[in-house]
Amino acid sequence: MSDTPFGFGLPPEEPDDGDEGKKKDQQSGGGQGPANPFGFGPGGPGGDNPLAAMFGSLNPNDLGAAFQQLGQMLSYEGGPVNWDMAKQIARQTVSQGTPDGTKDASIGPAERTQVDEAVRLADLWLDDATSLPSGAGSAVAWSRAEWVEATLPVWKELVDPVAERVGAAMGDVLPEEMQAMAGPLLGMMRSMGGAMFGTQIGQAVGVLAGEVVGSTDIGLPLGPVGKAALLPLNIESFGKDLSVPQEEVRLYLALREAAHQRLFAHVPWLRSHLFGAVEGYARGIKVDTAKLEDVVGQFDPQNPEELQQALQQGMFQPEDTPEQKAALARLETALALVEGWVDAVVHSAAKPRLSSADALRETLRRRRATGGPAEQTFATLIGLELRPRRLRDASRLWASLTDARGVDGRDGLWAHPDMLPTASDLDDPDGFVHREQLDFSELDKMLGEAASGPSEKPNLTKDKPKDDEKGQAKGEEKGDDDK
Numbered sequence: 001m002s003d004t005p006f007g008f009g010l011p012p013e014e015p016d017d018g019d020e021g022k023k024k025d026q027q028s029g030g031g032q033g034p035a036n037p038f039g040f041g042p043g044g045p046g047g048d049n050p051l052a053a054m055f056g057s058l059n060p061n062d063l064g065a066a067f068q069q070l071g072q073m074l075s076y077e078g079g080p081v082n083w084d085m086a087k088q089i090a091r092q093t094v095s096q097g098t099p100d101g102t103k104d105a106s107i108g109p110a111e112r113t114q115v116d117e118a119v120r121l122a123d124l125w126l127d128d129a130t131s132l133p134s135g136a137g138s139a140v141a142w143s144r145a146e147w148v149e150a151t152l153p154v155w156k157e158l159v160d161p162v163a164e165r166v167g168a169a170m171g172d173v174l175p176e177e178m179q180a181m182a183g184p185l186l187g188m189m190r191s192m193g194g195a196m197f198g199t200q201i202g203q204a205v206g207v208l209a210g211e212v213v214g215s216t217d218i219g220l221p222l223g224p225v226g227k228a229a230l231l232p233l234n235i236e237s238f239g240k241d242l243s244v245p246q247e248e249v250r251l252y253l254a255l256r257e258a259a260h261q262r263l264f265a266h267v268p269w270l271r272s273h274l275f276g277a278v279e280g281y282a283r284g285i286k287v288d289t290a291k292l293e294d295v296v297g298q299f300d301p302q303n304p305e306e307l308q309q310a311l312q313q314g315m316f317q318p319e320d321t322p323e324q325k326a327a328l329a330r331l332e333t334a335l336a337l338v339e340g341w342v343d344a345v346v347h348s349a350a351k352p353r354l355s356s357a358d359a360l361r362e363t364l365r366r367r368r369a370t371g372g373p374a375e376q377t378f379a380t381l382i383g384l385e386l387r388p389r390r391l392r393d394a395s396r397l398w399a400s401l402t403d404a405r406g407v408d409g410r411d412g413l414w415a416h417p418d419m420l421p422t423a424s425d426l427d428d429p430d431g432f433v434h435r436e437q438l439d440f441s442e443l444d445k446m447l448g449e450a451a452s453g454p455s456e457k458p459n460l461t462k463d464k465p466k467d468d469e470k471g472q473a474k475g476e477e478k479g480d481d482d483k
Contacts (some may be wrong), residue, residue, distance in 0.1 A: 129348040130411055211346060221264045346361075
């Protein structure tokens with residue numbers, strides 16, 4: 001679990017060369033590397049100025065816009081996250097380009113055609129590798145800015161429960177009789193909290209947009225239902241140093257996107273199961289009330305960035321309770337099973353057809369193991385780190401299940417969450433594979449009889465009188481014997 005689960009890093013240290021160091025940092029704009037996706041704390045945009053992420057370097061020409069944005073921030077009266085600010089900052093981050101100097105670009109007709117053809121072919125290949133039918137009604141090619149626009153609604157669903165819990169805790173630190181008197185102060189704190197989360201999410205999503213290759217990179221369906229999405233610009237960057245033909249890279253990533261789409265489209269409980277685990281985790285968040293009370297007592301309304309600086313210093317920590325551990329374990333295991341299934345199914349489909357299948361598979365596994373911004377963003381948002389060992393174990397388990405039970409038997413485990421392997425089963429995949437399994441043929445027979453309607457019911461009732469008659473006859477015989 002991340003030590004700073006909500007992205008509030010340690011307060012920046014004073015540079016050795018004093019004011020000159022600050023000037024140099026402002027001129028360089030700070031870093032935006034994957035080690036700190038939210039940009040707060042050391043290495044983030046603005047360095048020692050947490051508002052610099054929103055206001056730039058604060059030169060005299062920008063002061064008017066800066067104060068206008070500060071006024072908008074303090075007047076915000078929406079939910080726990082200022083999503084307008086998040087969207088604005090995400091788009092600003094995207095427009096700055098990635099560290100390698102690649103700038104976002106509009107998608108042309110040729111790229112759209114390439115993506116559409118890749119997804120169509122991927123779906124055709126997957127028909128032989130899984131019993132789940134296609135889940136992609138359409139294929140779309142996105143720019144990085146389009147990815148931001150399309151995924152923000154799902155980020156809202158993921159982050160709002162966490163931010164809501166934190167926001168409620170900020171109001172709970174004052175005694176009830178004082179809350180009415182402190183109404184304006186609490187309102188300002190909520191506005192600052194919404195802006196703080198909006199800034200974090202905006203920078204996180206903006207950084208992610210420069211890395212992801214589709215809508216399911218972190219194992220969750222971030223895009224609209226039924227849309228297989230790929231980002232041609234990021235796919236080109238991903239395959240640049242692989243010595244693999246670009247067409248094969250695109251097709252392999254299309255296989256992964258299409259496989260995710262099948263799973264989320266035809267396992268209706270899966271999405272709510274994953275998002276419910278996030279919400280269950282959020283319910284266990286606690287706040288260092290002593291520290292927050294101290295901040296509230298010393299808060300200067302004329303210097304609102306003090307609150308943001310205080311909130312950076314690890315005030316919000318996950319509560320180490322059995323319930324929260326269970327929520328994280330449930331989420332981690334479910335995500336590992338999703339990614340492991342996709343890995344196994346895609347390898348089965350690609351291995352006979354793509355000469356680079358093994359190399360691309362290993363590249364993606366190493367990408368997960370080293371942890372790009374996608375994994376680190378998720379860890380920072382909800383305190384979850386996907387362990388590569390879990391993903392490899394899950395992939396091996398699904399491959400073994402295919403050998404032992406066939407494609408239908410393997411995919412049939414997605415029928416209900418209670419049928420899936422558990423965390424302990426990932427520790428012993430062979431034990432789960434060779435454990436006595438449910439008779440799926442009997443289950444199918446029962447479901448078929450239930451769905452057949454009343455036409456076959458007479459066969460059941462026809463046999464019943466015979467049993468009753470036999471019982472009655474036996475009773476009569478017994479009665480005669482007793483006599």
